[in-house]
Amino acid sequence: MLDTLDISIRKVQNSRINEVDFNNIPFGKVYSDHMFIADYEDGQWSDLRIVPYENLSMAPASSVIHYGQSVFEGLKAYKNSNGEAVVFRPEANAKRLNKSAERMCIPEVPEELFIQAMTELLNLDKDWIPNKENTALYIRPFVFAMDDYIGIKPSEKYRFMIITCPVGAYYSEPVKVKIETEFTRAAKGGTGYAKAAGNYAGSLYPAKLAQKQGYHQLVWTDASEHKYIEESGTMNIMFVINDTLITPEASSTILRGITRDSVLTLARDWGMKVEERKVSIKEVVDAAKNGTLQEAFGAGTAATIAHIKLIGHEGVDYQLPAIEEREFSNKVLKAMDAIKLGEAEDKFEWIYKL
Numbered sequence: 001m002l003d004t005l006d007i008s009i010r011k012v013q014n015s016r017i018n019e020v021d022f023n024n025i026p027f028g029k030v031y032s033d034h035m036f037i038a039d040y041e042d043g044q045w046s047d048l049r050i051v052p053y054e055n056l057s058m059a060p061a062s063s064v065i066h067y068g069q070s071v072f073e074g075l076k077a078y079k080n081s082n083g084e085a086v087v088f089r090p091e092a093n094a095k096r097l098n099k100s101a102e103r104m105c106i107p108e109v110p111e112e113l114f115i116q117a118m119t120e121l122l123n124l125d126k127d128w129i130p131n132k133e134n135t136a137l138y139i140r141p142f143v144f145a146m147d148d149y150i151g152i153k154p155s156e157k158y159r160f161m162i163i164t165c166p167v168g169a170y171y172s173e174p175v176k177v178k179i180e181t182e183f184t185r186a187a188k189g190g191t192g193y194a195k196a197a198g199n200y201a202g203s204l205y206p207a208k209l210a211q212k213q214g215y216h217q218l219v220w221t222d223a224s225e226h227k228y229i230e231e232s233g234t235m236n237i238m239f240v241i242n243d244t245l246i247t248p249e250a251s252s253t254i255l256r257g258i259t260r261d262s263v264l265t266l267a268r269d270w271g272m273k274v275e276e277r278k279v280s281i282k283e284v285v286d287a288a289k290n291g292t293l294q295e296a297f298g299a300g301t302a303a304t305i306a307h308i309k310l311i312g313h314e315g316v317d318y319q320l321p322a323i324e325e326r327e328f329s330n331k332v333l334k335a336m337d338a339i340k341l342g343e344a345e346d347k348f349e350w351i352y353k354l
Contacts, residue, residue, distance in 0.1 A: 040158040070197040071100040072142035079131040080342035100194035105154035174309035187223035192253035235298030236260035288318035
């Protein structure tokens, strides 16, 4: 059992929960009553507190604004079939946050601080966890630089925060993706494996161009040759070809997704053939042409499993099999939901109960 941290709590006077239509929750636009804050200075995290959700006051010279020294995580809380509040694999998120922080010269957030801060916040706002199908409470921990200094160096002050928001489905329909061969998301030796804020800012423009062409997301390719597939939008990407689950191997340019790891773990547990390796555009396009590409989907916290209905490449759109025909991705989505809701055995100890 972890030592109890001293977290002060200032509650809202009037909850906003009755203003929320839980039958129609837009993703990432409605926020719960409270947020957690901790400040880093002189080599330690201090002033741990939960306060009402509110705007921040920052100096115009705050280094995060100018130099983007910021990392974040994303995870979800659910109500299981017994009405208990549970979180899916938070320890993995705590570890990954610190890998991202190391790459961005941000001090480590102790895992016990991450877990206990999240627990206290969720205990306070547990009524915000929706219990309808395809809903959850999205949890966003993040750390950013706070020095009041315009100079390129690691900050000396940081802030760790957690905010939460009830969410519905990230995608309302199967997605259309375009293979990107001009713009680059990440290069070897860069920050692609980290959940750094700047990674996402740089992806917006090419994604916007693709959306104008009728696609929902991009499939990113390697920076040196644009021959090998890496990620899809904000998700890891997976393919089922000839009854084999194939996904690009994690590297310095590919995020080690927690949903990705969960999908691979379940597939191997079921005895399915799994390959983590380089995946060429040619291999995927050829499989789409000859009918051996059975499934393609994105795996990530926001969408969990996002079925890909169409892949665009060099002006040609390749249609994939109907969603109801996709045996593996439907099975793995159902299995993960069952574990989260307490309807199946949690044999991998992924569920954290409040």
